[in-house]
Amino acid sequence: KANAKLYYYPTAKINLENAKVEVSTLKSLIQVIGTAKNPVKNVTISNIGLQHTERTFMENYEPLLRSDWTIYRGGVMFFEGTENCTITNSILKDLGGNAILASKYNANLRITENHIYDCGGSAISFIGDPSAVRSPAFQYGEIVPYSEMDTLPGPKNELYPRNSLVENNLIHRIGRTEKQTAGVQIAMAMDITIRSNSIYDVPRAGINIGDGTWGGHLIEKNDVFNTVLETSDHGSFNSWGRDRFWHPNRKVMDSMTLEHPKMYTWDAIKTTTIRQNRFRCDHGWDIDLDDGSSNYHIYNNLCLNNGIKLREGFERVVENNILVNNSLHPHVWFANSLDVFKHNIVAKAYQDVGLKGWGDDLDYNLFSNEESMMKSQIYSRDIHSTYGDPQFKDSSTLDFTVTADSLASTIGFKNFPMNGFGVQIPALKKQAKTPTVPVLNSNNTLVEDKSPTVEWLRNSLKSVDSEQEQSAYGLNSAAGVIVLGVWNKSPAVQNNGLKKGDVIIAVEGQPISTVKDFFTMNQNHQNKGRLEVVVMRNQSEKKLTIQTK
Missing domain, CATH: 2.30.42.10 (PDZ domain)
Incomplete structure (x- = not known):
């Protein structure tokens, strides 16, 4: 260090006398840039390989509303001001920062059949411009007083990604340098479809939605596991919703949302759907809807380990999911949350913390034992629920279909396909991993607090x-x-x-x-x-x- 020298020790098979030494000098390799008024149209990039770019973790970062995130607005493949462009059938590996980033206005961008791995930042990001957000706030404690707030719903301008597709990609070992990353990251965007992707071996979320602006996303048929490996308090799927209705002082937020009960729809103007996915997180939640996440429909998902968390927010409908070895985690709900939890198979009692109300409807669920069910019934919930063995067909092969004589039929649960999760392109599917098979807990009894009061x-x-x-x-x-x-x-x-x-x-x-x-x-x-x-x-x-x- 004193002499400012860097030493390289080669392996025994490398002869430095005739070795070729390559040094990366570029952060971005392909940039497609237009404007919302004059977009670049109909560009297709396919069948290429990109690798060996500079790390970007020391570059200037910008905050993304109040989602805990900051981001370097750049990528090895960078798109801004485009329409009808495609990235397909390519390999992006050994990259220093973000692999693909769609910035500000992008319409109908298709990212399909790519293999993205061993990258320093996120794999695929859709990042709108804060100027499109009405009354934006950026730091956790930052607020815009209601008296100064723009109260119109929806985006303020066109500088955000929309109507785009991420399908049949294999994504793993990303975030090797920058830990605040995701396989697919969405912020200040609308109507993004994330379908049939395999995402695993990542330091934080596999799929992350940073805010409620402006919803309409479809998350389906993905296989997301081995996540949150180097961070905490997160999920294989993670979201925040610290939008205009959200306030760091809970009393202020309770009062404001009681006076303006539809305030959460000003930003989350469209419902985000999470369906037919397989999630497993061993260091957080399988599905984690954090602070303020609102206007979600979550159904037909197989959650293999740590259940579904719903923190304070509004109008989350969770139905017909299987929560293996775990349960619903309702955290600090509003008194008038409008939340629904029905027709689900759960293995434990609800793991509630600090609720002001129990939502609009929690009923017709199958618990593993009577004690777990009775805990909810004390609060006049789950009156029509039942308990017993769900009789999974073959959990050892990740087939959690219930048999015809299962008690699940009495609570209105309907089987959904147990195949088709993750990437379906044969060449990529052959390389993709699958999650570890969970060992079913045979005696899921209600567990008292580990420490006494x-x-x-x-x-x-x-x-x-x-x-x-x-x-x-x-x-x-x-x-x-x-x-x-x-x-x-x-x-x-x-x-x-x-x-x-x-x-x-x-x-x-x-x-x-x-x-x-x-x-x-x-x-x-x-x-x-x-x-x-x-x-x-x-x-x-x-x-x-x-x-x-």
């Missing part, structure tokens, strides 16, 4: 002990102490102290993971009569001084 100064505390709680409270890891309930006269609550729903993540400058950690720190500093703590409140860190006497 304890009282401290008449406040109820509990350790964070699950990914569900980590996601619900917006934590970086499954660690901390949840304040489940408070006593208003408690010294730790008075003078703007602890509030119900806080998660204590640090005490006296030291991170804590459990209630035991908290009690140890309290004991060490009991003579002071107060504690300096950091809590996560409304998904933002806040420093407090709380009294202990």
